[in-house]
Amino acid sequence: MKQLKEALDTLKDTGVRITPQRHAVLEYLINSMSHPTADEIYKALEGKFPNMSVATVYNNLRVFREVGLVKELTYGDASARFDFVTTHHYHVICENCGKIVDFHYPGLDEVEHLASHVTGFKVENHRMEIYGSCPECASKEVH
Amino acid sequence: MKQLKEALDTLKDTGVRITPQRHAVLEYLINSMSHPTADEIYKALEGKFPNMSVATVYNNLRVFREVGLVKELTYGDASARFDFVTTHHYHVICENCGKIVDFHYPGLDEVEHLASHVTGFKVENHRMEIYGSCPECASKEVH
DNA sequence: TTCTTACATTATAATTGTTATAATTAATTT
DNA sequence: AAATTAATTATAACAATTATAATGTAAGAA
The missing domain is CATH 3.30.1490.190 (Ferric-uptake regulator, C-terminal dimerisarion domain)
Structure with a gap:
Protein backbone atom coordinates (compact mmCIF):
# COMPACT_ATOMS: atom_id res chain seq x y z
CA MET A 1 0.00 0.00 0.00
CA LYS A 2 2.87 2.29 0.75
CA GLN A 3 4.14 1.76 -2.76
CA LEU A 4 0.86 2.82 -4.27
CA LYS A 5 0.72 5.92 -2.12
CA GLU A 6 4.24 6.89 -3.06
CA ALA A 7 3.50 6.31 -6.71
CA LEU A 8 0.44 8.53 -6.53
CA ASP A 9 2.54 11.20 -4.83
CA THR A 10 5.05 10.99 -7.62
CA LEU A 11 2.29 11.55 -10.13
CA LYS A 12 1.00 14.52 -8.17
CA ASP A 13 4.45 16.04 -7.97
CA THR A 14 4.96 15.77 -11.69
CA GLY A 15 1.57 17.23 -12.44
CA VAL A 16 0.03 14.07 -13.86
CA ARG A 17 -3.65 13.76 -13.19
CA ILE A 18 -4.76 10.82 -11.16
CA THR A 19 -7.76 9.40 -12.93
CA PRO A 20 -9.62 6.31 -11.81
CA GLN A 21 -8.14 4.41 -14.73
CA ARG A 22 -4.61 5.42 -13.85
CA HIS A 23 -5.19 4.52 -10.26
CA ALA A 24 -6.43 1.11 -11.25
CA VAL A 25 -3.60 0.39 -13.66
CA LEU A 26 -1.02 1.39 -11.08
CA GLU A 27 -2.69 -0.64 -8.38
CA TYR A 28 -2.84 -3.67 -10.61
CA LEU A 29 0.81 -3.33 -11.56
CA ILE A 30 1.90 -3.09 -7.96
CA ASN A 31 -0.27 -5.88 -6.63
CA SER A 32 0.29 -8.35 -9.42
CA MET A 33 3.74 -9.54 -8.63
CA SER A 34 4.05 -10.66 -12.22
CA HIS A 35 5.04 -8.60 -15.24
CA PRO A 36 1.83 -8.16 -17.15
CA THR A 37 1.39 -7.19 -20.76
CA ALA A 38 -0.77 -4.24 -21.70
CA ASP A 39 -3.45 -6.62 -22.80
CA GLU A 40 -3.41 -8.51 -19.52
CA ILE A 41 -3.91 -5.26 -17.65
CA TYR A 42 -6.69 -4.30 -20.01
CA LYS A 43 -8.48 -7.59 -19.50
CA ALA A 44 -7.96 -7.56 -15.76
CA LEU A 45 -9.62 -4.17 -15.41
CA GLU A 46 -12.40 -4.90 -17.85
CA GLY A 47 -14.74 -5.70 -14.98
CA LYS A 48 -14.19 -2.44 -13.18
CA PHE A 49 -13.99 -0.32 -16.32
CA PRO A 50 -16.12 -1.85 -19.03
CA ASN A 51 -15.63 1.16 -21.26
CA MET A 52 -11.92 1.57 -20.89
CA SER A 53 -10.01 1.59 -24.16
CA VAL A 54 -6.81 -0.31 -24.82
CA ALA A 55 -5.33 2.98 -25.85
CA THR A 56 -5.84 4.25 -22.33
CA VAL A 57 -3.80 1.41 -20.96
CA TYR A 58 -1.01 2.09 -23.40
CA ASN A 59 -1.18 5.83 -22.88
CA ASN A 60 -0.98 5.53 -19.15
CA LEU A 61 1.78 2.97 -19.20
CA ARG A 62 3.73 5.41 -21.35
CA VAL A 63 3.04 8.20 -18.88
CA PHE A 64 4.18 6.01 -16.00
CA ARG A 65 7.29 5.10 -17.90
CA GLU A 66 8.11 8.72 -18.62
CA VAL A 67 7.73 9.55 -14.96
CA GLY A 68 9.93 6.62 -14.07
CA LEU A 69 7.37 4.57 -12.19
CA VAL A 70 7.31 1.73 -14.66
CA LYS A 71 9.81 -0.11 -16.80
CA GLU A 72 8.94 -1.51 -20.17
CA LEU A 73 10.45 -4.91 -20.84
CA THR A 74 10.68 -6.07 -24.40
CA TYR A 75 11.66 -9.64 -24.99
CA GLY A 76 11.50 -11.83 -28.01
CA ASP A 77 8.77 -11.15 -30.47
CA ALA A 78 5.92 -11.27 -28.00
CA SER A 79 4.31 -8.19 -26.55
CA ALA A 80 5.99 -5.84 -24.12
CA ARG A 81 5.72 -6.41 -20.41
CA PHE A 82 5.54 -3.79 -17.74
CA ASP A 83 7.28 -3.81 -14.42
CA PHE A 84 6.61 -1.49 -11.53
CA VAL A 85 9.96 -0.03 -10.58
CA THR A 86 11.00 -0.72 -7.05
CA THR A 87 14.66 -1.45 -6.67
CA HIS A 88 16.99 -2.34 -9.46
CA HIS A 89 16.88 -5.99 -10.29
CA MET B 1 35.47 -15.63 -45.88
CA LYS B 2 36.33 -18.37 -43.44
CA GLN B 3 33.28 -17.48 -41.43
CA LEU B 4 31.01 -17.88 -44.41
CA LYS B 5 32.55 -21.20 -45.29
CA GLU B 6 32.13 -22.47 -41.76
CA ALA B 7 28.56 -21.26 -41.67
CA LEU B 8 27.79 -23.09 -44.91
CA ASP B 9 29.37 -26.21 -43.48
CA THR B 10 27.16 -25.91 -40.44
CA LEU B 11 24.13 -25.75 -42.67
CA LYS B 12 25.28 -28.77 -44.61
CA ASP B 13 25.87 -30.72 -41.43
CA THR B 14 22.42 -29.97 -40.13
CA GLY B 15 20.80 -30.88 -43.42
CA VAL B 16 19.68 -27.39 -44.34
CA ARG B 17 19.68 -26.71 -48.03
CA ILE B 18 21.92 -23.96 -49.24
CA THR B 19 19.89 -21.91 -51.65
CA PRO B 20 21.15 -18.81 -53.40
CA GLN B 21 18.95 -16.70 -51.17
CA ARG B 22 20.28 -18.29 -48.02
CA HIS B 23 23.81 -17.87 -49.23
CA ALA B 24 23.19 -14.21 -49.90
CA VAL B 25 21.51 -13.51 -46.58
CA LEU B 26 24.32 -15.21 -44.69
CA GLU B 27 26.96 -13.40 -46.66
CA TYR B 28 25.31 -10.09 -46.07
CA LEU B 29 25.00 -10.74 -42.35
CA ILE B 30 28.64 -11.65 -42.05
CA ASN B 31 30.00 -8.83 -44.16
CA SER B 32 27.86 -6.06 -42.80
CA MET B 33 29.47 -5.50 -39.48
CA SER B 34 26.25 -3.86 -38.31
CA HIS B 35 23.17 -5.57 -36.95
CA PRO B 36 20.65 -5.30 -39.76
CA THR B 37 16.89 -5.64 -39.54
CA ALA B 38 15.07 -8.11 -41.74
CA ASP B 39 13.93 -5.26 -43.91
CA GLU B 40 17.44 -3.92 -44.36
CA ILE B 41 18.58 -7.31 -45.52
CA TYR B 42 15.62 -7.55 -47.83
CA LYS B 43 16.35 -4.15 -49.37
CA ALA B 44 20.06 -4.82 -49.63
CA LEU B 45 19.49 -7.99 -51.63
CA GLU B 46 16.75 -6.54 -53.79
CA GLY B 47 19.23 -5.88 -56.56
CA LYS B 48 20.53 -9.43 -56.70
CA PHE B 49 17.16 -11.06 -56.09
CA PRO B 50 14.40 -8.88 -57.47
CA ASN B 51 11.83 -11.59 -56.84
CA MET B 52 12.79 -12.52 -53.33
CA SER B 53 9.98 -12.26 -50.82
CA VAL B 54 10.27 -10.71 -47.37
CA ALA B 55 8.96 -13.98 -46.04
CA THR B 56 12.05 -15.70 -47.38
CA VAL B 57 14.25 -13.37 -45.39
CA TYR B 58 12.28 -14.04 -42.24
CA ASN B 59 12.10 -17.76 -42.87
CA ASN B 60 15.80 -18.06 -43.42
CA LEU B 61 16.71 -15.91 -40.48
CA ARG B 62 14.60 -18.23 -38.38
CA VAL B 63 16.36 -21.24 -39.82
CA PHE B 64 19.73 -19.69 -39.09
CA ARG B 65 18.64 -18.90 -35.57
CA GLU B 66 17.47 -22.46 -34.99
CA VAL B 67 20.79 -23.77 -36.20
CA GLY B 68 22.58 -21.32 -33.94
CA LEU B 69 24.26 -19.24 -36.62
CA VAL B 70 22.35 -16.10 -35.90
CA LYS B 71 21.06 -14.30 -32.84
CA GLU B 72 17.89 -12.28 -32.87
CA LEU B 73 18.10 -9.07 -30.91
CA THR B 74 14.88 -7.42 -29.86
CA TYR B 75 15.03 -4.00 -28.38
CA GLY B 76 12.37 -1.47 -27.64
CA ASP B 77 9.46 -1.33 -30.01
CA ALA B 78 11.44 -1.15 -33.22
CA SER B 79 12.03 -4.14 -35.43
CA ALA B 80 14.26 -7.03 -34.53
CA ARG B 81 17.91 -7.01 -35.45
CA PHE B 82 20.00 -9.97 -36.44
CA ASP B 83 23.53 -10.69 -35.42
CA PHE B 84 25.79 -13.29 -36.89
CA VAL B 85 27.11 -15.31 -33.98
CA THR B 86 30.85 -15.33 -33.67
CA THR B 87 32.05 -15.19 -30.13
CA HIS B 88 29.95 -14.27 -27.18
CA HIS B 89 29.69 -10.55 -26.70
C1' DT C 1 17.46 -40.00 -66.83
C1' DT C 2 12.82 -39.48 -65.26
C1' DC C 3 9.58 -39.86 -61.36
C1' DT C 4 8.60 -38.87 -56.80
C1' DT C 5 8.81 -36.61 -52.71
C1' DA C 6 10.29 -33.17 -49.66
C1' DC C 7 11.74 -28.78 -49.04
C1' DA C 8 12.08 -23.49 -50.59
C1' DT C 9 10.35 -19.60 -52.46
C1' DT C 10 6.96 -16.42 -53.81
C1' DA C 11 2.91 -13.50 -53.48
C1' DT C 12 -0.53 -12.34 -50.75
C1' DA C 13 -3.53 -12.23 -46.93
C1' DA C 14 -4.00 -12.31 -42.07
C1' DT C 15 -2.53 -11.35 -37.50
C1' DT C 16 -0.81 -8.87 -33.69
C1' DG C 17 0.84 -5.25 -30.87
C1' DT C 18 0.90 -0.54 -30.83
C1' DT C 19 0.02 4.30 -32.12
C1' DA C 20 -2.55 8.22 -34.29
C1' DT C 21 -6.85 10.69 -34.85
C1' DA C 22 -10.98 12.99 -33.81
C1' DA C 23 -14.77 13.47 -30.85
C1' DT C 24 -16.43 13.36 -26.25
C1' DT C 25 -15.92 13.70 -21.45
C1' DA C 26 -13.84 15.08 -17.23
C1' DA C 27 -10.96 17.90 -14.39
C1' DT C 28 -8.57 22.26 -13.20
C1' DT C 29 -8.01 27.26 -13.49
C1' DT C 30 -9.81 31.70 -13.93
C1' DA D 1 -19.94 28.88 -13.59
C1' DA D 2 -17.12 29.61 -17.83
C1' DA D 3 -13.03 28.70 -20.09
C1' DT D 4 -9.16 25.94 -20.75
C1' DT D 5 -6.57 22.01 -20.54
C1' DA D 6 -5.95 17.19 -20.24
C1' DA D 7 -7.79 12.33 -20.41
C1' DT D 8 -10.63 8.92 -22.30
C1' DT D 9 -12.96 6.57 -25.79
C1' DA D 10 -13.77 4.40 -30.23
C1' DT D 11 -11.93 3.65 -34.27
C1' DA D 12 -8.77 3.60 -37.92
C1' DA D 13 -4.08 3.17 -39.31
C1' DC D 14 0.36 1.18 -39.11
C1' DA D 15 4.31 -1.75 -39.16
C1' DA D 16 6.53 -6.00 -38.23
C1' DT D 17 5.87 -10.56 -38.57
C1' DT D 18 3.59 -14.97 -39.67
C1' DA D 19 0.39 -18.13 -42.10
C1' DT D 20 -1.42 -19.83 -46.40
C1' DA D 21 -1.59 -21.66 -50.83
C1' DA D 22 0.50 -22.10 -55.18
C1' DT D 23 4.54 -22.66 -57.69
C1' DG D 24 9.19 -23.84 -58.25
C1' DT D 25 13.43 -26.44 -57.30
C1' DA D 26 16.49 -29.92 -55.76
C1' DA D 27 17.84 -34.82 -54.10
C1' DG D 28 17.06 -39.73 -54.04
C1' DA D 29 14.67 -43.92 -55.94
C1' DA D 30 13.41 -46.45 -59.80
Whole structure:
Protein backbone atom coordinates (compact mmCIF):
# COMPACT_ATOMS: atom_id res chain seq x y z
CA MET A 1 0.00 0.00 0.00
CA LYS A 2 2.87 2.29 0.75
CA GLN A 3 4.14 1.76 -2.76
CA LEU A 4 0.86 2.82 -4.27
CA LYS A 5 0.72 5.92 -2.12
CA GLU A 6 4.24 6.89 -3.06
CA ALA A 7 3.50 6.31 -6.71
CA LEU A 8 0.44 8.53 -6.53
CA ASP A 9 2.54 11.20 -4.83
CA THR A 10 5.05 10.99 -7.62
CA LEU A 11 2.29 11.55 -10.13
CA LYS A 12 1.00 14.52 -8.17
CA ASP A 13 4.45 16.04 -7.97
CA THR A 14 4.96 15.77 -11.69
CA GLY A 15 1.57 17.23 -12.44
CA VAL A 16 0.03 14.07 -13.86
CA ARG A 17 -3.65 13.76 -13.19
CA ILE A 18 -4.76 10.82 -11.16
CA THR A 19 -7.76 9.40 -12.93
CA PRO A 20 -9.62 6.31 -11.81
CA GLN A 21 -8.14 4.41 -14.73
CA ARG A 22 -4.61 5.42 -13.85
CA HIS A 23 -5.19 4.52 -10.26
CA ALA A 24 -6.43 1.11 -11.25
CA VAL A 25 -3.60 0.39 -13.66
CA LEU A 26 -1.02 1.39 -11.08
CA GLU A 27 -2.69 -0.64 -8.38
CA TYR A 28 -2.84 -3.67 -10.61
CA LEU A 29 0.81 -3.33 -11.56
CA ILE A 30 1.90 -3.09 -7.96
CA ASN A 31 -0.27 -5.88 -6.63
CA SER A 32 0.29 -8.35 -9.42
CA MET A 33 3.74 -9.54 -8.63
CA SER A 34 4.05 -10.66 -12.22
CA HIS A 35 5.04 -8.60 -15.24
CA PRO A 36 1.83 -8.16 -17.15
CA THR A 37 1.39 -7.19 -20.76
CA ALA A 38 -0.77 -4.24 -21.70
CA ASP A 39 -3.45 -6.62 -22.80
CA GLU A 40 -3.41 -8.51 -19.52
CA ILE A 41 -3.91 -5.26 -17.65
CA TYR A 42 -6.69 -4.30 -20.01
CA LYS A 43 -8.48 -7.59 -19.50
CA ALA A 44 -7.96 -7.56 -15.76
CA LEU A 45 -9.62 -4.17 -15.41
CA GLU A 46 -12.40 -4.90 -17.85
CA GLY A 47 -14.74 -5.70 -14.98
CA LYS A 48 -14.19 -2.44 -13.18
CA PHE A 49 -13.99 -0.32 -16.32
CA PRO A 50 -16.12 -1.85 -19.03
CA ASN A 51 -15.63 1.16 -21.26
CA MET A 52 -11.92 1.57 -20.89
CA SER A 53 -10.01 1.59 -24.16
CA VAL A 54 -6.81 -0.31 -24.82
CA ALA A 55 -5.33 2.98 -25.85
CA THR A 56 -5.84 4.25 -22.33
CA VAL A 57 -3.80 1.41 -20.96
CA TYR A 58 -1.01 2.09 -23.40
CA ASN A 59 -1.18 5.83 -22.88
CA ASN A 60 -0.98 5.53 -19.15
CA LEU A 61 1.78 2.97 -19.20
CA ARG A 62 3.73 5.41 -21.35
CA VAL A 63 3.04 8.20 -18.88
CA PHE A 64 4.18 6.01 -16.00
CA ARG A 65 7.29 5.10 -17.90
CA GLU A 66 8.11 8.72 -18.62
CA VAL A 67 7.73 9.55 -14.96
CA GLY A 68 9.93 6.62 -14.07
CA LEU A 69 7.37 4.57 -12.19
CA VAL A 70 7.31 1.73 -14.66
CA LYS A 71 9.81 -0.11 -16.80
CA GLU A 72 8.94 -1.51 -20.17
CA LEU A 73 10.45 -4.91 -20.84
CA THR A 74 10.68 -6.07 -24.40
CA TYR A 75 11.66 -9.64 -24.99
CA GLY A 76 11.50 -11.83 -28.01
CA ASP A 77 8.77 -11.15 -30.47
CA ALA A 78 5.92 -11.27 -28.00
CA SER A 79 4.31 -8.19 -26.55
CA ALA A 80 5.99 -5.84 -24.12
CA ARG A 81 5.72 -6.41 -20.41
CA PHE A 82 5.54 -3.79 -17.74
CA ASP A 83 7.28 -3.81 -14.42
CA PHE A 84 6.61 -1.49 -11.53
CA VAL A 85 9.96 -0.03 -10.58
CA THR A 86 11.00 -0.72 -7.05
CA THR A 87 14.66 -1.45 -6.67
CA HIS A 88 16.99 -2.34 -9.46
CA HIS A 89 16.88 -5.99 -10.29
CA TYR A 90 17.26 -8.44 -13.14
CA HIS A 91 14.98 -11.05 -14.62
CA VAL A 92 15.33 -14.76 -14.93
CA ILE A 93 13.07 -15.99 -17.68
CA CYS A 94 11.79 -19.47 -18.42
CA GLU A 95 12.14 -20.12 -22.13
CA ASN A 96 9.48 -22.77 -21.92
CA CYS A 97 6.57 -21.24 -20.05
CA GLY A 98 7.60 -17.60 -20.00
CA LYS A 99 7.64 -17.23 -16.24
CA ILE A 100 9.71 -14.29 -15.03
CA VAL A 101 11.42 -14.27 -11.66
CA ASP A 102 13.18 -11.28 -10.15
CA PHE A 103 16.82 -11.63 -9.28
CA HIS A 104 19.14 -9.31 -7.44
CA TYR A 105 22.79 -8.96 -8.24
CA PRO A 106 24.88 -6.15 -6.92
CA GLY A 107 28.05 -5.75 -8.87
CA LEU A 108 27.37 -4.87 -12.45
CA ASP A 109 28.36 -1.22 -12.24
CA GLU A 110 31.85 -2.29 -13.13
CA VAL A 111 30.58 -3.50 -16.47
CA GLU A 112 29.15 -0.07 -17.19
CA HIS A 113 32.44 1.57 -16.37
CA LEU A 114 34.40 -0.77 -18.57
CA ALA A 115 31.96 -0.42 -21.42
CA SER A 116 32.18 3.33 -21.17
CA HIS A 117 35.95 3.16 -21.17
CA VAL A 118 36.21 0.81 -24.12
CA THR A 119 33.57 2.30 -26.39
CA GLY A 120 33.66 5.98 -25.41
CA PHE A 121 29.93 5.92 -24.77
CA LYS A 122 28.37 8.00 -22.04
CA VAL A 123 26.73 5.04 -20.33
CA GLU A 124 23.38 5.53 -18.67
CA ASN A 125 22.16 2.11 -17.67
CA HIS A 126 22.03 -1.51 -18.64
CA ARG A 127 19.75 -4.48 -18.65
CA MET A 128 20.36 -8.15 -18.32
CA GLU A 129 18.20 -11.18 -18.62
CA ILE A 130 19.02 -14.73 -17.75
CA TYR A 131 17.34 -17.48 -19.70
CA GLY A 132 16.69 -21.09 -18.83
CA SER A 133 14.02 -23.44 -17.55
CA CYS A 134 12.11 -22.89 -14.36
CA PRO A 135 12.10 -25.78 -11.87
CA GLU A 136 8.65 -26.94 -12.99
CA CYS A 137 9.51 -27.02 -16.68
CA ALA A 138 12.98 -28.41 -16.08
CA SER A 139 11.55 -31.40 -14.23
CA LYS A 140 9.24 -32.13 -17.15
CA GLU A 141 12.02 -32.10 -19.70
CA VAL A 142 13.28 -35.34 -21.20
CA HIS A 143 16.69 -36.39 -19.98
CA MET B 1 35.47 -15.63 -45.88
CA LYS B 2 36.33 -18.37 -43.44
CA GLN B 3 33.28 -17.48 -41.43
CA LEU B 4 31.01 -17.88 -44.41
CA LYS B 5 32.55 -21.20 -45.29
CA GLU B 6 32.13 -22.47 -41.76
CA ALA B 7 28.56 -21.26 -41.67
CA LEU B 8 27.79 -23.09 -44.91
CA ASP B 9 29.37 -26.21 -43.48
CA THR B 10 27.16 -25.91 -40.44
CA LEU B 11 24.13 -25.75 -42.67
CA LYS B 12 25.28 -28.77 -44.61
CA ASP B 13 25.87 -30.72 -41.43
CA THR B 14 22.42 -29.97 -40.13
CA GLY B 15 20.80 -30.88 -43.42
CA VAL B 16 19.68 -27.39 -44.34
CA ARG B 17 19.68 -26.71 -48.03
CA ILE B 18 21.92 -23.96 -49.24
CA THR B 19 19.89 -21.91 -51.65
CA PRO B 20 21.15 -18.81 -53.40
CA GLN B 21 18.95 -16.70 -51.17
CA ARG B 22 20.28 -18.29 -48.02
CA HIS B 23 23.81 -17.87 -49.23
CA ALA B 24 23.19 -14.21 -49.90
CA VAL B 25 21.51 -13.51 -46.58
CA LEU B 26 24.32 -15.21 -44.69
CA GLU B 27 26.96 -13.40 -46.66
CA TYR B 28 25.31 -10.09 -46.07
CA LEU B 29 25.00 -10.74 -42.35
CA ILE B 30 28.64 -11.65 -42.05
CA ASN B 31 30.00 -8.83 -44.16
CA SER B 32 27.86 -6.06 -42.80
CA MET B 33 29.47 -5.50 -39.48
CA SER B 34 26.25 -3.86 -38.31
CA HIS B 35 23.17 -5.57 -36.95
CA PRO B 36 20.65 -5.30 -39.76
CA THR B 37 16.89 -5.64 -39.54
CA ALA B 38 15.07 -8.11 -41.74
CA ASP B 39 13.93 -5.26 -43.91
CA GLU B 40 17.44 -3.92 -44.36
CA ILE B 41 18.58 -7.31 -45.52
CA TYR B 42 15.62 -7.55 -47.83
CA LYS B 43 16.35 -4.15 -49.37
CA ALA B 44 20.06 -4.82 -49.63
CA LEU B 45 19.49 -7.99 -51.63
CA GLU B 46 16.75 -6.54 -53.79
CA GLY B 47 19.23 -5.88 -56.56
CA LYS B 48 20.53 -9.43 -56.70
CA PHE B 49 17.16 -11.06 -56.09
CA PRO B 50 14.40 -8.88 -57.47
CA ASN B 51 11.83 -11.59 -56.84
CA MET B 52 12.79 -12.52 -53.33
CA SER B 53 9.98 -12.26 -50.82
CA VAL B 54 10.27 -10.71 -47.37
CA ALA B 55 8.96 -13.98 -46.04
CA THR B 56 12.05 -15.70 -47.38
CA VAL B 57 14.25 -13.37 -45.39
CA TYR B 58 12.28 -14.04 -42.24
CA ASN B 59 12.10 -17.76 -42.87
CA ASN B 60 15.80 -18.06 -43.42
CA LEU B 61 16.71 -15.91 -40.48
CA ARG B 62 14.60 -18.23 -38.38
CA VAL B 63 16.36 -21.24 -39.82
CA PHE B 64 19.73 -19.69 -39.09
CA ARG B 65 18.64 -18.90 -35.57
CA GLU B 66 17.47 -22.46 -34.99
CA VAL B 67 20.79 -23.77 -36.20
CA GLY B 68 22.58 -21.32 -33.94
CA LEU B 69 24.26 -19.24 -36.62
CA VAL B 70 22.35 -16.10 -35.90
CA LYS B 71 21.06 -14.30 -32.84
CA GLU B 72 17.89 -12.28 -32.87
CA LEU B 73 18.10 -9.07 -30.91
CA THR B 74 14.88 -7.42 -29.86
CA TYR B 75 15.03 -4.00 -28.38
CA GLY B 76 12.37 -1.47 -27.64
CA ASP B 77 9.46 -1.33 -30.01
CA ALA B 78 11.44 -1.15 -33.22
CA SER B 79 12.03 -4.14 -35.43
CA ALA B 80 14.26 -7.03 -34.53
CA ARG B 81 17.91 -7.01 -35.45
CA PHE B 82 20.00 -9.97 -36.44
CA ASP B 83 23.53 -10.69 -35.42
CA PHE B 84 25.79 -13.29 -36.89
CA VAL B 85 27.11 -15.31 -33.98
CA THR B 86 30.85 -15.33 -33.67
CA THR B 87 32.05 -15.19 -30.13
CA HIS B 88 29.95 -14.27 -27.18
CA HIS B 89 29.69 -10.55 -26.70
CA TYR B 90 27.41 -7.84 -25.43
CA HIS B 91 25.99 -4.74 -27.04
CA VAL B 92 26.36 -1.11 -26.16
CA ILE B 93 23.48 0.83 -27.65
CA CYS B 94 23.09 4.54 -28.27
CA GLU B 95 19.67 5.62 -27.09
CA ASN B 96 19.80 8.60 -29.37
CA CYS B 97 20.84 7.31 -32.79
CA GLY B 98 20.49 3.56 -32.28
CA LYS B 99 24.08 2.69 -33.05
CA ILE B 100 25.14 -0.68 -31.68
CA VAL B 101 28.71 -1.43 -30.68
CA ASP B 102 30.02 -4.82 -29.66
CA PHE B 103 31.60 -5.17 -26.27
CA HIS B 104 33.42 -8.06 -24.67
CA TYR B 105 33.29 -8.86 -21.00
CA PRO B 106 34.50 -12.12 -19.62
CA GLY B 107 33.15 -12.72 -16.17
CA LEU B 108 29.42 -13.01 -16.23
CA ASP B 109 29.23 -16.76 -15.83
CA GLU B 110 29.17 -16.18 -12.12
CA VAL B 111 25.87 -14.36 -12.50
CA GLU B 112 24.39 -17.39 -14.19
CA HIS B 113 25.51 -19.64 -11.39
CA LEU B 114 24.11 -17.37 -8.72
CA ALA B 115 20.85 -16.96 -10.57
CA SER B 116 20.54 -20.69 -10.88
CA HIS B 117 21.24 -21.15 -7.22
CA VAL B 118 18.81 -18.50 -6.04
CA THR B 119 15.91 -19.26 -8.35
CA GLY B 120 16.28 -22.97 -8.95
CA PHE B 121 16.23 -22.40 -12.68
CA LYS B 122 18.26 -24.53 -15.02
CA VAL B 123 20.09 -21.61 -16.56
CA GLU B 124 21.03 -21.76 -20.22
CA ASN B 125 22.29 -18.32 -21.15
CA HIS B 126 21.89 -14.64 -20.60
CA ARG B 127 21.93 -11.38 -22.44
CA MET B 128 22.94 -7.93 -21.44
CA GLU B 129 22.74 -4.57 -23.08
CA ILE B 130 24.30 -1.34 -22.00
CA TYR B 131 22.53 1.87 -22.89
CA GLY B 132 23.85 5.39 -23.24
CA SER B 133 24.99 7.96 -25.77
CA CYS B 134 27.63 7.28 -28.37
CA PRO B 135 30.50 9.77 -28.51
CA GLU B 136 28.99 11.61 -31.47
CA CYS B 137 25.58 12.04 -29.89
CA ALA B 138 27.02 12.77 -26.45
CA SER B 139 29.03 15.68 -27.82
CA LYS B 140 25.90 17.15 -29.37
CA GLU B 141 23.92 17.02 -26.15
CA VAL B 142 23.19 20.19 -24.21
CA HIS B 143 25.10 20.46 -20.97
C1' DT C 1 17.46 -40.00 -66.83
C1' DT C 2 12.82 -39.48 -65.26
C1' DC C 3 9.58 -39.86 -61.36
C1' DT C 4 8.60 -38.87 -56.80
C1' DT C 5 8.81 -36.61 -52.71
C1' DA C 6 10.29 -33.17 -49.66
C1' DC C 7 11.74 -28.78 -49.04
C1' DA C 8 12.08 -23.49 -50.59
C1' DT C 9 10.35 -19.60 -52.46
C1' DT C 10 6.96 -16.42 -53.81
C1' DA C 11 2.91 -13.50 -53.48
C1' DT C 12 -0.53 -12.34 -50.75
C1' DA C 13 -3.53 -12.23 -46.93
C1' DA C 14 -4.00 -12.31 -42.07
C1' DT C 15 -2.53 -11.35 -37.50
C1' DT C 16 -0.81 -8.87 -33.69
C1' DG C 17 0.84 -5.25 -30.87
C1' DT C 18 0.90 -0.54 -30.83
C1' DT C 19 0.02 4.30 -32.12
C1' DA C 20 -2.55 8.22 -34.29
C1' DT C 21 -6.85 10.69 -34.85
C1' DA C 22 -10.98 12.99 -33.81
C1' DA C 23 -14.77 13.47 -30.85
C1' DT C 24 -16.43 13.36 -26.25
C1' DT C 25 -15.92 13.70 -21.45
C1' DA C 26 -13.84 15.08 -17.23
C1' DA C 27 -10.96 17.90 -14.39
C1' DT C 28 -8.57 22.26 -13.20
C1' DT C 29 -8.01 27.26 -13.49
C1' DT C 30 -9.81 31.70 -13.93
C1' DA D 1 -19.94 28.88 -13.59
C1' DA D 2 -17.12 29.61 -17.83
C1' DA D 3 -13.03 28.70 -20.09
C1' DT D 4 -9.16 25.94 -20.75
C1' DT D 5 -6.57 22.01 -20.54
C1' DA D 6 -5.95 17.19 -20.24
C1' DA D 7 -7.79 12.33 -20.41
C1' DT D 8 -10.63 8.92 -22.30
C1' DT D 9 -12.96 6.57 -25.79
C1' DA D 10 -13.77 4.40 -30.23
C1' DT D 11 -11.93 3.65 -34.27
C1' DA D 12 -8.77 3.60 -37.92
C1' DA D 13 -4.08 3.17 -39.31
C1' DC D 14 0.36 1.18 -39.11
C1' DA D 15 4.31 -1.75 -39.16
C1' DA D 16 6.53 -6.00 -38.23
C1' DT D 17 5.87 -10.56 -38.57
C1' DT D 18 3.59 -14.97 -39.67
C1' DA D 19 0.39 -18.13 -42.10
C1' DT D 20 -1.42 -19.83 -46.40
C1' DA D 21 -1.59 -21.66 -50.83
C1' DA D 22 0.50 -22.10 -55.18
C1' DT D 23 4.54 -22.66 -57.69
C1' DG D 24 9.19 -23.84 -58.25
C1' DT D 25 13.43 -26.44 -57.30
C1' DA D 26 16.49 -29.92 -55.76
C1' DA D 27 17.84 -34.82 -54.10
C1' DG D 28 17.06 -39.73 -54.04
C1' DA D 29 14.67 -43.92 -55.94
C1' DA D 30 13.41 -46.45 -59.80
